[in-house]
Amino acid sequence: MHKVTKRRLLQLALAVDAAGALMPVGVLCAVTRQPQPLLTAVLAGAAWLAVGALKNRYTRDELAGDNAAIPIVWDWLIMLGVLSVVFVAGRVEVSLEVCVLALLPCLALSVVRRKLVHRYLLAVRRRAQALRRALIIGEAGAVDKVCALLAQRTDHEYVVVGSCLVGAEATESALPVLARLVPDADATDAVLDGETVLRCAAELDAELVFVAPGRQLSAARVRCLAWALNDGGRDLAVLPGLIDVSQHRVRLANAAGLTVMHIDHATRRGLPVLLKQATDRLGALLLLVLLSPVFVAVGAAIRLSSTGPVFYWQIRMGQDLRPFRMWKFRTMVVTADLMRPALESANEHDGAMFKIRRDPRVTRVGRLLRRFSLDELPQLFNVLAGHMSLVGPRPPLPEEVERYDAIELRRLSVKPGLTGLWQVSGRSDLSWDETVALDLSYVDNWSYARDIGVLFRTVRAVVDGRGAY
Template sequence: MTTLTTQRTVDRAVEDRSRSLLRTGARRRRPTLPLLAVTLDAVVIVGVIVAASALRVALPFDRDAGAVNQLVSQIGGPMAVAWLVLLALFGTYDVHRLNTGVEMYRSVMTASVVAAGVVGIVCYLGKIPLSRGFFVLSFLLGIPLLVLARLLLRRAFHRARVRGRFPLRVLLAGDAAHVDEIATVLRRETWLGYAIVGALSPGPAPGAPSTKSGPETPGGVAYVGTADHAASLAEEGAVDAIIVARGAYPTSEALRRAQWALEEHRVQVIVAPSITDMAAERVAVRPVAGLPLVHLERPTGRNALRWAKRSFDLIAGAALLVAFSPVMLAGAIAVRRHDGGPVLFRQRRVGRDGATFTMLKFRSMVVDAEQQQAGLAPEERHDGPMFKMAQDPRVTPPGRWMRRFSVDELPQLVNVLRGEMSLVGPRPALPTERGHWDEDVARRMRVRPGMTGLWQVSGRSDLSWQDTVRLDLYYVDNWSMVQDAVILLRTLRAVLASAGAY
């Protein structure tokens, strides 16, 4: 009797805590992202049409183009509507695609190119004397401005979510290990806006009695009930979505019944397969005999060794070397004038397939910096094999400003031209770090190391060793030229912001 009373007391305490957690906060009204995107696109397209008309009239050739304004006033409206319709047909306003970044930008560009083709064909078949200058200016200005507008919209929305605004309240259903794995990602990527309300333990097998869950997972996510009570818990807690991980339901039929129960509560069901750090381009869901099979394409890291990336490295590396030569000259003079020591710092690093090479940098520390490192080891910042200090006393005054704006790394452009490095790639590791590598970490060196990479645009020295490895492995497995271009653009922003630079 005493044991039964104790168990009932524990169950009641868990139930009270669950209700308290679910009722903390409520579903808040959020701005509809697709509606904001449509409005922004309409403003951009109308503005572009007006600007293209004015610019065409102002051009110094074909002075008889004064009739352009009259013609644009007649076809400008239908042209704008057709452009917006095609953007919608290509899925650029789909709420899921709006959160995917590169895929969304690609869809906007494709829809705009098709819109240009449609306008051109209709004007040709309808014998509409549309000004070619106006036509070219409209889409020449419109496509990049639409992409820029989407970029700014997503960035503003992500910043708002990082500050805790417009949260998506979610429950995580599954066994403790998978719940903690998902929770770790959602807590790290705060820009996604997922606010974890609690966890749902696996539902009982058919015919088995429902049981209460423990207080929380090892990762600290509080249990609020079992997965078979998802519908009632979602209604009580004003939950926006339930993320279903492995082990949440014993059978596919149980998951289907849970989804049926949730459809009345406007709660989104998200199934999280046991796949992490996989680019969307490598994942495809193909139904086979009613089974939604997830197909995973092969890793693309070896594609980064082909001629296209190498050609880009050679052309862009040479151009950057010429463009930054005045900055490099100023850096070299500053280092030499400070203490008269060598301008360049040469260090052995691990390159592609484990081969070592001499990496070049402007010397930003005192001449005997490596000899002094042993005395600084107790002050080491990172929990992995990397040595990095936020206030390293060995850094010289000119070295501080060079590190702040990454000027000390510009000599690595020579390594890029030699073929030892790439503009974008994993972090070039020290030979002393190799002894700490396991098989997974060694996979980073299947491609050339880079001057910049996901590790730099995601925090640079503020990253932990685990996060650095995770980002490098993601890059190797999911390489693409588009991703390289995005990283280079983000690098400029990271350098100007000086985030994690020391």
């Protein structure tokens, strides 16, 4: 991240957090005639900033990180505990109810600030701003793979500006190769690695060095490189070779001097899963009741505009390849399934999915329903019946599943969802590979908090309508 951007974001974070705690506490304590409103406000502001600092919320990685709200909630609960101890020890008389109520705004403001900063950084990164220049070191094949993966996405802060390759193997990357390190290094070569890499990093003005370990880049060699980079003031990041593993599944340990990275199992049972199931059933029931007038209006519009039934069902494949009958509002002519073979050549989607932007089978009302995803609402009955979840991968057709490979089949290890990462990330505008990658990310890294985030993002995706056809 650019130094100016980092400084401004840090100043913003500190100002928002301090004001969010100081002002509401001071005002509410004064209005309710608490004995020491100014002291209480100062202690609250100091406690909130101190907890944030101790939890590293103001570091560069945190300021440029994700927008998860759960860590901030935990920080807020810790702050309440800290303040309770301080108030008792300092004999500060303040009503507990007033204090908790006055501290709610700082929680809300910090969450909103975190999300807005995240959104701002995503926007500026797409314009190639607020990026960290990185030099990458490794064997040619590993370097090419890392560069290709980083080039596919714009939601990260790294831009690789050059490489130092181990060995003489040719690279497919267009990056400038500033130096080549000897493949079979002894202790002297390992020390020289550091000098070479520091010189190359300085030449490219790279603040970060990526290391892609391989057969020719031993742990002892990386250790010597880390010493040199530490002394030279350059950051080091080691790429472990893992793809799309969420941070909450990673645990670091130490054994005989080795850094051991434990990858926790994907969540499939326990309290979080029970909570998800309860949310699915209760949420579906509540939405069906609240949206009953919408069901009546949509049903009337379909019957009045075209011949045929209001509802349409298809056999879809659910969790563990169990077929189920999925319900939707009918958006096509009644002969749509018979017309599909003639339209196969017009398919605009790659992979196993069939999509046509201007599908001639879609009715006028159906096009409007698809634009705002109203045709999906009857799937709430599927959620209530346990066939689907509120959030999950897209439910595929049996003929699509027949074309899946072993990796794509993993999408069906959880219940399909009424909404999901596919729906909030562009829907039909995404390629098949992007769709599979999003679904696999959800399957492997699921969390209850992530589900809640997807549900909130769904509202924005429905209003936006991008990729809905």
